[in-house]
Amino acid sequence: MQGVTEGNETKTVVFTTSTPLDHGTYVRVLAKGTFAEEYEFIEEEHMPVH
Structure with a gap:
């Protein structure tokens, strides 16, 4: 899944x-x-704006 950090960076997340x-x-x-x-x-x- 795609994730967004608090710094607004997109990262791939395995969960x-x-x-x-x-x-x-x-x-x-x-x-x-x-x-x-x-x-x-x-x-x-509540998701960060990306």
Whole structure:
């Protein structure tokens, strides 16, 4: 999936969950290196403007 950093850079993100996500789901992921430390589902309006 494509991600956007707080610095407005686009990055490719590899993220797995134990349940399937619907197409168009927005997830905020706090990553530490290559690991997802935590995540939360968010609405589109909370996405950074890219």
